[in-house]
Amino acid sequence: MQTTLATPAPVNTLPTMQLRKIPIGGHIYAAGSEGIAWRVRRGAVRLDRVTPAGSHYAGLALRGDVIGAETLLYGKYSFAASAIGDCELEPWLTADKALSGESLLKTLAAAERRAADALALRAGEAFERVRGLCLLLARYCDDGRREITIPELRDMAAITNLTEETVSRAMSRLRRLGILQRQDRRHGLMLVAAEPAVA
Amino acid sequence: MQTTLATPAPVNTLPTMQLRKIPIGGHIYAAGSEGIAWRVRRGAVRLDRVTPAGSHYAGLALRGDVIGAETLLYGKYSFAASAIGDCELEPWLTADKALSGESLLKTLAAAERRAADALALRAGEAFERVRGLCLLLARYCDDGRREITIPELRDMAAITNLTEETVSRAMSRLRRLGILQRQDRRHGLMLVAAEPAVA
DNA sequence: CGCCGCGTTGAGCCACGTCAACATAGGTGG
């Protein structure tokens, strides 16, 4: 649960911050803390809304998505972020760089598409939800081989709004059906078979 | 399912378009069609992603939210939009107006908050989801009286990922408990009782 | 009037949640 910085630079000198790598399960930032906005270069990020009543899954960010953009307005993060796949993050639009309208619009459009994806992962039967999540992760792999890092069950359960047991059963079925080809155990790499004409 | 324009102006002369009013259940725009971006001044908008396999609920927009921003990039709408409460829309950021970075950032931050709201409406027990949707609608009423226009059951069902029957039962229960005070029938106005310390 | 769309209510059933037991991998200390 610790963050690793690619540069040995001090954490708070924002402009010098470079690439940031976070292992699976790793904490990226806490809600309410100060920091900058990041673009996800690799991996998958889970966002959580933190309330007095507890914290709940509140969004997903994949390659190309921007997280923490609200810090440019308010200085603080609105959500908590953690890595559900090995992540690489790069600083995005630090204050000195001009805010390009087009870049922002693209980010906005991407955020809305991602939000629609996240909603879709909470509809339909359990097996289809879990399969949909794996396919989504595979679609955003940087390698073309559709190899994904399986998130922890608790994260998949939160995203799909299922229980860990149900997700585990769905994953077993995916493997049994050969849709998901195990390469090593635990958070190991998996290979998703051809996507069957999903629009 | 028809749109009504406040001005008698021709539909395709974008810069002259002014306020647009859409009745409940009304069609706002179709996915793939051309048009401009709008800001929701009043009411609630349901977004749908349209695929060859059918169209599915893909997002919610309430007062202050912007819909169709992607037209500024691609010229066409990515989603379909329809009114689930009597709506007033105003044009947003037409091409001639400079794209203000801060305005865009605020829109982005709002979109992410809304996406988190929409996800939350698909978690928990049926009654709590329906109650949550009513509370959300009440929170964004322009009058301070927390009077809401009840969307059609099919829309509430799509948003919460429940069936119409289950939503109907939940609504009956809300009325029986006095949480929702009927003022007239059908899409009539309702009054939501005090929000019980929901964070 | 008859028809249709929408909402309401009941009865039965099943997919998924709950609970429990166990497997496996890592970590830590001896």
Next chain:
DNA sequence: CCACCTATGTTGACGTGGCTCAACGCGGCG
């Protein structure tokens, strides 16, 4: 190295919340 512990994942048995199906009420409209 093993003994032990904990976190995570897997699998089975069982109960239930919400889905399915069906019937009906009501208002609007041709």
